[in-house]
Amino acid sequence: MSSTTYPHQSWMASCSATAKLTPFQFCFPGTHDSGAYQNPDFTIVASNEAMAKSIERFAPGYQMVATRWALSQPGQTVYDQLMNGVRYLDFRISNAKDEQGKPTFFLIHTFVVSRLETVLDDIVRFLEGHPSELLVIDIGLYYQIVPQD
Numbered sequence: 001m002s003s004t005t006y007p008h009q010s011w012m013a014s015c016s017a018t019a020k021l022t023p024f025q026f027c028f029p030g031t032h033d034s035g036a037y038q039n040p041d042f043t044i045v046a047s048n049e050a051m052a053k054s055i056e057r058f059a060p061g062y063q064m065v066a067t068r069w070a071l072s073q074p075g076q077t078v079y080d081q082l083m084n085g086v087r088y089l090d091f092r093i094s095n096a097k098d099e100q101g102k103p104t105f106f107l108i109h110t111f112v113v114s115r116l117e118t119v120l121d122d123i124v125r126f127l128e129g130h131p132s133e134l135l136v137i138d139i140g141l142y143y144q145i146v147p148q149d
Contacts, residue, residue, distance in 0.1 A: 006123055008083065008084050009082070009083045009084075009126075009129075009130055009133075010093040010130050010131035010132065010133060011085055011094045012026050012087065012133045012134055013130070013132035013133060013134065023134065023136070025042075027135065028087045028136050029085055029086055029087060030086055030087065030088025030089065030090060030120070030136070031072065031081050031086050031088070031089065031090060032072050032075050032090050033072035033073070033090055033092065033109045033113075034072075034073060034081060034086070034089040034090050034091060034108040034115075034119075035073075035078065035091055035092075035107030035108075035109075035116075035119050036070055036071055036072040036073055036107070036113040036114070037071065037072075037073040037074060037075060037076050037077055037078070037080075037081075037113070037114065038071075038075075038113060038114060039070075039071070048113040054095075060136045061104070062092075069109075070109045070113060071113075072109060077122055078121035078122040078126075079121060079123075079125055079126055082122070082123070082126040082130075082133075082135070083126065086130055087133065087134060087135055087136060088122045088135075088136045088138065089123075089135065089136070089138065090135060090138050090140060091107055091116075091119070091138065091140065092107060092108050092109065092139075092140055092142075093105055093107060093108070093116060093139055094106050094107075094108045094112070094142065095144050096112065098115075104116075104117075106118070107119060123135065123137075
């Protein structure tokens with residue numbers, strides 16, 4: 001049995017077997033909460049604001065534990081993940097006001113973890129350099145964040 005290796009960033013284009021399969025016959029390597037690669041922003045709580053306030057009241061300093069939990073892909077931007085061979089991205093999207101008060105879309109993992117615009121830029125940059133690669137983007141949940149006034 002021979003072994004063939006492919007460059008991670010273009011493995012689909014390099015593997016002739018992928019041309020014979022439909023997307024439904026294929027297993028795509030992916031990441032869970034793909035946008036959760038940097039420390040979360042605790043000033044904007046996504047899925048349950050009341051829960052976060054309760055945790056803060058009963059467990060001051062919860063942010064250290066929550067940071068470890070919220071980082072599904074620590075230090076690996078979406079571009080890095082794609083360059084490492086990931087072809088299935090798992091996103092949870094929400095909207096909130098950014099630092100300037102402008103409505104903005106974010107990726108979340110209970111807490112805001114990255115801006116959707118940044119992640120989309122990563123995807124475009126990757127696809128411009130690797131147009132033969134196929135990506136599956138799963139937008140699993142959408143959370144509405146109620147602005148605090």
